[in-house]
Amino acid sequence: MGGDPSLPHNSPLFFADQVNTPLLMMHNDQDGAVPWYQGIEYFLALRRLGRPVWMLNYNGQPHWVTTKAAQRDFATRMQQFFDHYLKGERAPRWMVEGIPATRKGQTLGLDPVD
Numbered sequence: 001m002g003g004d005p006s007l008p009h010n011s012p013l014f015f016a017d018q019v020n021t022p023l024l025m026m027h028n029d030q031d032g033a034v035p036w037y038q039g040i041e042y043f044l045a046l047r048r049l050g051r052p053v054w055m056l057n058y059n060g061q062p063h064w065v066t067t068k069a070a071q072r073d074f075a076t077r078m079q080q081f082f083d084h085y086l087k088g089e090r091a092p093r094w095m096v097e098g099i100p101a102t103r104k105g106q107t108l109g110l111d112p113v114d
Helices: 012-018 036-048 068-087
Strands: 023-026 053-056
Touching: 012 036, 023 036, 023 068, 036 053, 053 068
Parallel strands: 023 053
Antiparallel strands: none
């Protein structure tokens, strides 16, 4: 890798094994600030380590969600995520089962799972 060995590495991938807090991340496919594949790499690294992580992706959106529909969806999912982890409420389907890319837009998975 080179460089000063006393300095930390420049990528969060090097610290993925230290993540223990549940993480809800959003990384959109038109993000001009951070390449989309880097979000996928980080998500997969955490999943491979068995960490509780969810990745939301809004197609056609930049670094942040800009449409009202995407903003409402993100706010709803963020609320469900925190309600589950901070209030002990039942997890919604999207957190338990996920939503495959092939079903994206067909189902929201917002209903709680027993």
